[in-house]
Amino acid sequence: MAAVGLAAGLGLWAADQTALATAAWVAGVLPVLAALCIEIVRSLLKGEVGLDIVAALSMAAALLVGEALAAAVVALMYSGGTFLESFAEGRARREMRDLLSRVARTATRHRNGQLEEIPLDAIDAGDLLLIRQGEVAPVDGTVEAMQAMLDQSALTGEALPVRLSRGMAVMSGSTNAGAAFDLRATARAADSTYSGIVRLVETAQRSKAPMARLADRYALLFLAVTVALAGAAWWFTGDPIRAVAVLVVATPCPLILAVPVALVAGLSRAARFGVLIKGAKPLEAMARIKTLIVDKTGTLTDGRPGIVSITGTGALSEDEVLYFAASLDQASQHPVAQAVVAAARARGQTLPVPTDVIETAGEGVAGRVGDRDVLVGGTGFVAAQTGPEAPGVEEPGAVIVAVAVDGRAAGHLVMADALRPGIPALLQALRRNGIDRIVLATGDRHDVAEALTLGLGLDGVKADLTPDRKVQIVVDARKTGPVMMVGDGVNDAPALAAADVGVAMGARGAAASAEAADVVLLVDDLGRLLPGLIIARGARRIALQSVAAGIGLSVAGMIAAALGYLTPVQGAVMQEIIDVAVILNALRALRIDPGRPMIEADERVRPMERRAA
Template identity: 75%
Template sequence: MTLLLHDRLNVGLLGLALLGLVSGLVLWLSGQPDLAKIAWTAGVVPVLGALCVEIVRSLSNGEVGLDIVAALSMSAALLFGETLAAAVVALMYSGGTFLESFAQGRARREMSDLLSRVPRTATRHRDGALDEVPLDDIAPGDLLLIRQGDVAPVDGSVESTRAMLDQSALTGESMPVRLEHGQEVMSGSTNAGEAFDLRVTRRAADSTYAGIVRLVEEAQKSKAPMARLADRWSLLFLTVTVVLATAAWWFTGDPIRAVAVLVVATPCPLILAVPVALVAGLSRAAHFGVLIKGAKPLEALARIKTLILDKTGTLTDGRPQIVSIDRHGDMSGDDILYFAAALDQASKHPIAQAIVAAARARATALPVPENVVETPGGGVAGTVEGRRVVVGGAGFVASQAGVAEPESAVVDTGSVIVSLAVDGKLMGHLVMADALRPGTADLLAGLRKLGVARILLATGDRRAVAEAVTEGLGFDAVRADLTPDQKVMLVLAERKTGAVMMVGDGVNDAPALAAADVGVAMGARGAAASAEAADVVLLVDHLDRLLPGIEVAQRSRRIALESVVAGIGLSVLGMIAAAFGYLTPVQGALLQEGIDVAVILNALRALRIVPGQTGRKARSPEDAASRWSLETTSTPHAPEGRI
């Protein structure tokens, strides 16, 4: 609401300044100079008043900005009767402020949408019946029913025999995990298996998901403010302006010369060039699928020195894929996939759906399975083309088909093994894992060429998996087993050596995205929480969009600086001419207007930026086949077999 009122105020001030200038010109041309001066003054006073309030607020925060020069020029022009010059300055200043406000936009929206993923009600067991109750009515000890596809609304423990949960949004583990009776369930986890009962251990306000929301809010509050690019030049330019105006008045005794100097010195090249170039950069970046939430994040993106990447769903694809097919019988690899996919059509399990998708990608026509029986957390048994087929974890297949697992079946670190038995014989295994995104090595090399000095991996997954996926990629550091608050601490620690960019896609990444100088979210399939907390959203599910995004930001900032230097150089020459009496205040204002037009035209060159690396180069699937993110099955959360 505050940002909306601020935007409306800027629009109102611009409208008043324009109305005052135009109406004054009409009155002056109609032979009523006194009324014209009143109209010009009326257009200047609201802008000057708002400007003075902003100056007081900035000074109270210990900030000295270029607004002081604009206030001096308007005040001096009104004081000495140069109302037309004051009106021109007021229009230029309010126009620049409006553009800057438009460029920044709403860099942050309220995090209320973060909780929208969790249901507002829950299904509670009570006196042998099921009731839908609000979350606030749930107390520790209550027994809830979590149906398939439901999101756990509160923290609790598994009351049923077992539960299959997708915790990827919270922990970064892309594979669903199986929890046994009594194991803890984090709120925000999605039920990927059959319905189960959950014994509540914490109220909704004290749950894991609510804690992540609070982390995001705290991280946003602690984020260091970034000064406007224009303000970094302010003190020097202010000093030069005041000295030159004072000298002109002192040595000539003519206050109008000082007014002319101040009018020419109104820092519109700084006030206008920066927002125009950055707004153009925002538009250009969006053309390449990079949504940047304002001018400040774009400017920060141009100065990134450290990049921190999440793993699952960011560095990796986040979805299980078939790495290889191991044969242990007389079936070919295609036949193993055929029978496994045919039976798995009857299952909604993510692993099963990945197997079906792989078969269909090969244009394989799959028959309809019969007599299907699915065991949650184990696998599926049924009949395919008259043959008895069992697909699932090694233990499940062994018990259902009466076969023994051969010693040659070796589980690679982090991979998931899906066994297949046909007619009581073990035919082979489908080795599945989370794929590294294609072209990752080229991406990291391109980022280093753009000036990113340090690249780190930060993941909630185990160290063995993190090291396996980053082997040979040249990461400067790998941080594993991280909780959301530990990711925030890592970001804050790295910020001591330079601007930090954090890239993530899950709810667990949202606090770190908020704490970083630039938070980047994978918008195509990432969690809404990460997109809300981020400064930049990749609109397409390709990490290589970072390359054109950073390059557009760097070149936009460079164009803004070029415009500033050229504009200030011309302004200084005009100030000198005004000091020697060659320019009146009105002429100085018009000269400054011409400089502004030139500066804006130059700043608009950012709309034509063509990045040298746009990430459009086609990647061969084989480039990704040699490196995988490996999700292990050896932890208590991911027991042997199908998970």
């Protein structure tokens, strides 16, 4: 309506119909002014004083002094600015909108030898679902085929499809990039990874940044300065037109638009890299972090045992020791046994089905692999049946798995929860990007924590911690500046909530850590923290640059108008140009590239991303 009124008035003015032109301009201004006044009243009733008051004053004053054309330009500027803000936020939210649009509505389930289409709410844990090529996994589950090829880019940011074998976990929201396969549901749709992510995204979209609140907080000051300058121009010159020109140039669209556009763009950009920030407030807080506190298990480490070394004590090679141990451990559900099986399969070993298996809970397993008798378990369990053997190398926090074949000691496996690949390089890169202090806070034993972090250059190692003591460490650290806490377990949730920014590893289901955290790394890879940090700092910097440039130009224009160098129409056009420039600058947050700093920090950080694929 503002655009039509302005265009019609210009056409009539060109046809020398001055009175009709003025009427057209007024007709275009009044709807915008009325809507703006309604918004101002609503804000005042809530106890908020917004910067929109300046825009309303400029339009009303221009109409009162007969500057209808200037009022029409301001009306178009304000309504156009609102439209541009909506357009820019829509552009910035595109990645999140794409994430939400991928929610499946129905699923195909195997039932009594036939396939049936069912709504998502009807899926139960244990159901066998068919996932066709191009379809999205509707719930969390495990692969029931020999293998499956999945595109997890919408969830984790990994560009390459991931190949999963039978029994491996599938995150809901992953797209089938290969042949159709069967998925065994392990959770209901409402409890699955993707539903949790969608809930976090919806929360993020409803947030309001503290910088935006800061703009509203100083609205009265900006309004007072504007009215004082306009009044001074009128008082000293006796010309009300100069006061109107000051009000027109002072319309504070740069401060209103720049902050939300830049920060929402930052949220969208971070989501593209697998970092889901729950709102503009934690994004801005993340940009100011100086102290990082990290948990150990599942954060610096994988959180599950892996083979550190294999030693053969007889005629068998390391691969043969692993082969016999893994073959027999297929019959056990113990986490250590499953880790041994996974390690053997990762080396490409084909494992036969064991027979005559007898498991002694918590001690070990006995059985036959082919025509060989095999024992796998603790050193005491195996030694009791084969006789003493040379002790393995003891390491803090390590588990020794002994292996015997045909009644003779064959070797042992050293199992431990080792550091994730690239952690030293990642910590160095974080320090290069503004983190001054890094502290480990873990509930594990102190000797294990010290041995694991040796050489990492941490500023402190706090071990043997209960959840409440973790909270106290976070609270104490906040006295010296903003603190970020990273963890993955339920015991980390209180500390995550206490920190300025809590970061959870992974977003599976409704885990307490993910619910309490401000930021969720959508793939269990601590390396994603670096791009998230870089994007947060970049988005905040761009927001501040946009505000400073926009308000600086507006103030310069106000002074020029007060001195008589700008007419109201010229001031309105100038402010429109400033608005467009500010919005375009804020959208630069969509192009923040955190990849280069990761590579420059240390090439060893890159294997963490390849590992996730």
